[in-house]
Amino acid sequence: MSTTQSAMITARKELFLLAARALAGPPAGADPGDRLASLTAALVTDEIWVRAFLGWARRQAPLRRLALAATAEFLRARLTAGIGSAGDTRPLAEEVLIRADDPGDLLDHLLVRYGRSIPEPIKHAAGEAAERLYDEHALAVHDTPDAAMRFAEVIARTRPRPVGKIQNDVFRYAFQRLKTDSPIPESLVVLRSRAELLAVPAPRRVRMLDRPDSAELFAQAVMGWRQVEAWLGTEMTGKAWAAVLPSMSYRQRLACLRGFESAGLGADVADRVCAGLADPGAVARGGALPMEILAAYRTVPGSRWSRALEQALGHALAQVPVLEGRTLVLVDRCAAMAVQVAGLSRAEAAAAFAAALALRSPSVEVAEFGPVTGRVEMGGSVLESVERFQEPGGAHSVAWAVRDQVGEHDRVIVLTHPAAAAEAAGAMTVPGHQHVISDVNDGWFAAIPAIERARAAAWPFRPTSDVRAGRC
Numbered sequence: 001m002s003t004t005q006s007a008m009i010t011a012r013k014e015l016f017l018l019a020a021r022a023l024a025g026p027p028a029g030a031d032p033g034d035r036l037a038s039l040t041a042a043l044v045t046d047e048i049w050v051r052a053f054l055g056w057a058r059r060q061a062p063l064r065r066l067a068l069a070a071t072a073e074f075l076r077a078r079l080t081a082g083i084g085s086a087g088d089t090r091p092l093a094e095e096v097l098i099r100a101d102d103p104g105d106l107l108d109h110l111l112v113r114y115g116r117s118i119p120e121p122i123k124h125a126a127g128e129a130a131e132r133l134y135d136e137h138a139l140a141v142h143d144t145p146d147a148a149m150r151f152a153e154v155i156a157r158t159r160p161r162p163v164g165k166i167q168n169d170v171f172r173y174a175f176q177r178l179k180t181d182s183p184i185p186e187s188l189v190v191l192r193s194r195a196e197l198l199a200v201p202a203p204r205r206v207r208m209l210d211r212p213d214s215a216e217l218f219a220q221a222v223m224g225w226r227q228v229e230a231w232l233g234t235e236m237t238g239k240a241w242a243a244v245l246p247s248m249s250y251r252q253r254l255a256c257l258r259g260f261e262s263a264g265l266g267a268d269v270a271d272r273v274c275a276g277l278a279d280p281g282a283v284a285r286g287g288a289l290p291m292e293i294l295a296a297y298r299t300v301p302g303s304r305w306s307r308a309l310e311q312a313l314g315h316a317l318a319q320v321p322v323l324e325g326r327t328l329v330l331v332d333r334c335a336a337m338a339v340q341v342a343g344l345s346r347a348e349a350a351a352a353f354a355a356a357l358a359l360r361s362p363s364v365e366v367a368e369f370g371p372v373t374g375r376v377e378m379g380g381s382v383l384e385s386v387e388r389f390q391e392p393g394g395a396h397s398v399a400w401a402v403r404d405q406v407g408e409h410d411r412v413i414v415l416t417h418p419a420a421a422a423e424a425a426g427a428m429t430v431p432g433h434q435h436v437i438s439d440v441n442d443g444w445f446a447a448i449p450a451i452e453r454a455r456a457a458a459w460p461f462r463p464t465s466d467v468r469a470g471r472c
Helices: 005-020 033-042 045-061 061-080 087-097 102-114 119-133 136-142 152-156 164-179 190-196 200-207 214-220 225-232 238-247 250-255 259-263 269-280 280-286 290-299 306-319 346-360 382-385 397-407 418-427 443-456
Strands: 327-332 363-367 413-415 433-437
Touching: 005 045, 005 061, 005 087, 005 397, 005 443, 033 061, 033 102, 033 214, 045 061, 045 087, 061 087, 061 102, 061 119, 087 119, 102 119, 102 152, 102 225, 119 152, 136 152, 136 190, 136 418, 152 164, 190 214, 200 225, 214 238, 225 238, 238 259, 238 269, 250 259, 250 269, 259 269, 259 290, 269 306, 280 306, 280 327, 290 306, 290 346, 290 382, 306 346, 327 346, 327 397, 346 363, 346 382, 346 443, 363 397, 397 418, 413 418, 418 433, 433 443
Parallel strands: 327 363, 327 413, 413 433
Antiparallel strands: none
């Protein structure tokens, strides 16, 4: 193998590993820009593999920004090296720029890193994406003040050609709405519906929730629960929640259960919500995973939602990976694990993560170390398994626990807290896969198999000359 080939294989592994780790969320304050730039520069001649990688990455919701940044860096590196052209920029842009705010985010990445000079082929590709993606719905949902780049700026920089009268009105109004209180074109019915609702005097807005068509009014105006809450100017009521429920995703409903409960959501509506939460198909489509569901369960303890959430926890195990080989999950139960993070204590999150892995894979063994050290039997439900762990307390050596508990395992996963992560990593001297996780979250269910794939160069995609990414 030549030095060039070896360097390319190493760059592939490192780029994929960067993405794999990002599935669980970037480290605090981390900016992968420089690393992405160097890795994509090393792969400028490896277009087929990079296209496949970027298509895969863009389909993973946590990797959207990384995929856009890597695309921008790769296209720029190829053009700088004199390799890229408008012809081969377009296919990659079609695969990666698939949501209406993608063109602006890609351009913004280049502006922040390199200043105002964006290569023309990249601007042209972003403009074609705007032609494909900019419609009235996109303008209502994605062209917001907190966007990285407003539609008007994307249009000004890339000069897309609108197709038809309605898109022409979308493009024109994207500019007009930033400068003046311009009338909304008659063709833009969504924005006109929203404007009509905003024109209703504040004292009359609550009374509009009594209308039998209130849900349809909000849906026509593409107003989700946050927009409706702002429109009301007060806390959401049971009637308000009932009106926006049809537009809420599974995960949004999970996050808002406490709001439903405090607002006194009607029994009939609550029963429908419970049926949806407990539906295995809805759990799968919603992408809900055990710790997110458990956190929701803890926000409404002993409530009418509890049974549905217990069922949802069981269904969510289908989305937990099956780990091949003998695996040990070592769970820290020291006092530092009692800290609350994202709705659960570190201890409870670690216990739930370990339980989900063990319930999904019979070859997974679970041990705890802390006030008591030893194996923890897993079985029954996630909640039942979590209850078998000891309460966290005291200070204990993670290095000693690793040496004491690890045997002939193919994989060791240590779940601990940030201050103990370095000690745990230093103690991991056994062969096989090793993972030290100090920020336990649902993203690690996908990250662990992906990290192991990166080490083995076993990609979850097939590089071909005709890769097409899905939509998400």
